[in-house]
Amino acid sequence: xxxxxxxxxxxxxxxxxxxxxxxxxxxxxxxxxxxxxxxxxxxxxxxxxxxxxxxxxxxxxxxxxxxxxxxxxxxxxxxxxxxxxxxxxxxxxxxxxxxxxxxxxxxxxxxxxxxxxxxxxxxxxxxxxxxxxxxxxxxxxxxxxxxxxxxxxxxxxxxxxxxxxxxxxxxxxxxxxxxxxxxxxxxxxxxxxxxxxxxxxxxxxxxx
Amino acid sequence: xxxxxxxxxxxxxxxxxxxxxxxxxxxxxxxxxxxxxxxxxxxxxxxxxxxxxxxxxxxxxxxxxxxxxxxxxxxxxxxxxxxxxxxxxxxxxxxxxxxxxxxxxxxxxxxxxxxxxxxxxxxxxxxxxxxxxxxxxxxxxxxxxxxxxxxxxxxxxxxxxxxxxxxxxxxxxxxxxxxxxxxxxxxxxxxxxxxxxxxxxxxxxxxx
DNA sequence: GAATGTATGTTAATTTTGTAACATATTTTG
DNA sequence: CAAAATATGTTACAAAATTAACATACATTC
Numbered sequence: 001x002x003x004x005x006x007x008x009x010x011x012x013x014x015x016x017x018x019x020x021x022x023x024x025x026x027x028x029x030x031x032x033x034x035x036x037x038x039x040x041x042x043x044x045x046x047x048x049x050x051x052x053x054x055x056x057x058x059x060x061x062x063x064x065x066x067x068x069x070x071x072x073x074x075x076x077x078x079x080x081x082x083x084x085x086x087x088x089x090x091x092x093x094x095x096x097x098x099x100x101x102x103x104x105x106x107x108x109x110x111x112x113x114x115x116x117x118x119x120x121x122x123x124x125x126x127x128x129x130x131x132x133x134x135x136x137x138x139x140x141x142x143x144x145x146x147x148x149x150x151x152x153x154x155x156x157x158x159x160x161x162x163x164x165x166x167x168x169x170x171x172x173x174x175x176x177x178x179x180x181x182x183x184x185x186x187x188x189x190x191x192x193x194x195x196x197x198x199x200x201x202x203x204x205x206x207x208x
Numbered sequence: 209x210x211x212x213x214x215x216x217x218x219x220x221x222x223x224x225x226x227x228x229x230x231x232x233x234x235x236x237x238x239x240x241x242x243x244x245x246x247x248x249x250x251x252x253x254x255x256x257x258x259x260x261x262x263x264x265x266x267x268x269x270x271x272x273x274x275x276x277x278x279x280x281x282x283x284x285x286x287x288x289x290x291x292x293x294x295x296x297x298x299x300x301x302x303x304x305x306x307x308x309x310x311x312x313x314x315x316x317x318x319x320x321x322x323x324x325x326x327x328x329x330x331x332x333x334x335x336x337x338x339x340x341x342x343x344x345x346x347x348x349x350x351x352x353x354x355x356x357x358x359x360x361x362x363x364x365x366x367x368x369x370x371x372x373x374x375x376x377x378x379x380x381x382x383x384x385x386x387x388x389x390x391x392x393x394x395x396x397x398x399x400x401x402x403x404x405x406x407x408x409x410x411x412x413x414x415x416x
Numbered sequence: 417g418a419a420t421g422t423a424t425g426t427t428a429a430t431t432t433t434g435t436a437a438c439a440t441a442t443t444t445t446g
Numbered sequence: 447c448a449a450a451a452t453a454t455g456t457t458a459c460a461a462a463a464t465t466a467a468c469a470t471a472c473a474t475t476c
Contacts, residue, residue, distance in 0.1 A: 010414075011463070017409050022390055035423070042390040044399070047423090048465060055425060063424045064473045086412035096311050099303035100404060103386070108405045111412055150411060174415040176407055178311070182230060182250045190414045191252070192407060196308060197316045199384055199400060201225050203358060204294035204319055206218075206398045207382035219433070243453070255453090256435060263455060271454045272443045 008079075012053045016076050018043050019053070020109075023073045035066035077109070086111045086174075089148045091163050092155035093118040093133050096178060100154060101129040114146045119159075139163075143170045153177045164191075216287075220261050224284050226251050227261070228317075231281045243274035285317065293318045294382075297356045299371050300363035301326040301341050304386060308362060309337040322354050327367075347371075351378045358382045365389045372399075 008016075022042045026034055036054075037047040054067070059075050061067035090097055093116045106113060106129070116133040118124055124135045134142050142148075151167045153160055153175060160179035167175060174190040177183055180198070183191050216224075230250045234242055244262075245255035262275070267283050269275035298305055301324045314321060314337070324341040326332055332343045342350050350356075359375045361368055361383060368387035375383060382398040385391055388406070391399050 063471050095307040099307040103304050104405050111408050174411040192411050197312050200319050203382040203400050271441050
């Protein structure tokens with residue numbers, strides 16, 4: 001009896017992404033088994049929560065050895081990989097945009113960055129971290145041509161809204177926004193903000 | 209009867225940070241009043257939640273005009289600003305580190321970036337986006353000297369753990385980590401991860 | 417081979433968070 | 447000046463998520 005993806009709470013799904021990253025790390029360290037309390041420590045939550053999450057996805061471990069890193073990785077990978085791989089474009093090849101390209105690399109499971117765009121013609125035509133940079137006036141045609149469905153926004157705050165609308169207009173369904181402005185988009189477009197300044201302020205709060 | 213900060217749920221506090229950012233945006237647009245359902249749309253939540261949050265902090269608006277942008281800004285600012293301003297250091301002045309410095313700027317409310325560090329001597333001695341870059345061997349002395357209590361980690365994954373420990377050892381109580389590895393730190397040190405790759409994967413999940 | 421200790425799998429309870437509904441107040445309009 | 451419409455402030459409700467607790471199973475050791 002296989003549990004459908006829809007039955008898994010979103011919060012658990014999100015933690016599964018974290019667990020996968022941690023399992024990669026454990027694999028690279030040569031670990032073979034891992035206990036729930038160890039995963040919990042790494043993921044900044046509790047052993048009970050880890051066990052509960054793994055129960056939800058129907059994974060089983062050994063009562064004395066814990067979970068097999070290899071088997072658990074395979075299980076989580078299978079769950080997270082059953083959607084078609086996402087095709088991503090980055091808009092804004094300035095400092096931040098180029099840093100993101102270099103930092104994220106090009107081997108994220110289930111995610112491929114296929115194109116970059118910039119309004120500055122000096123930056124276009126080049127290949128940055130393996131990703132070709134096009135002029136932003138070709139945005140619509142290239143997005144359609146390449147089958148892009150996700151966008152990363154690393155443009156100035158003043159341009160974010162316009163670019164977001166143009167992306168949404170040609171079928172992009174998810175946007176990761178680094179510009180510190182709220183985006184107003186039609187329902188059905190998922191927006192996630194990474195507001196670094198806000199993150200800093202939040203940490204400052206917690207540390208008081 | 210003033211409500212103490214401890215009485216305000218953390219989730220509400222976090223949303224307050226968002227509201228403040230949105231209010232800045234509304235101010236820049238020249239808006240004088242704002243309704244709960246407008247704030248909700250911008251913050252990606254519901255009008256009921258906005259009203260509830262504002263009730264919790266004891267803010268009052270007009271039944272017909274909504275909330276005064278100016279008064280609400282002042283109120284939220286007062287709540288968020290009653291802690292002493294945080295003093296921040298960035299470690300790792302590579303592509304991402306420099307992009308962060310340039311992007312965040314130097315006028316975050318309650319947060320000041322006072323120093324950057326890098327192991328590459330080529331990058332040290334310079335001033336990047338108004339922040340002086342020191343060699344990483346001076347990390348401990350400069351952190352103490354400048355009274356740093358927060359750190360931003362933009363170093364390679366292989367170095368993150370070591371740097372984090374060195375920061376924690378000299379009194380840093382909060383770390384914003386951009387390296388895609390989990391940090392193991394003593395209790396009392398708040399760690400927040402910004403894992404861009406993971407964020408992308410999460411969006412890819414939601415957009416299926 | 418039995419007993420013990422430890423970590424899992426699961427259920428239950430608590431806590432927290434979010435949602436809905438309704439009475440109140442205020443402004444505007446007739 | 448009264449009435450109507452609308453958005454707030456609050457309380458009660460519902461849902462979700464986290465935490466705790468406990469029984470079960472497995473490996474190790476005596």
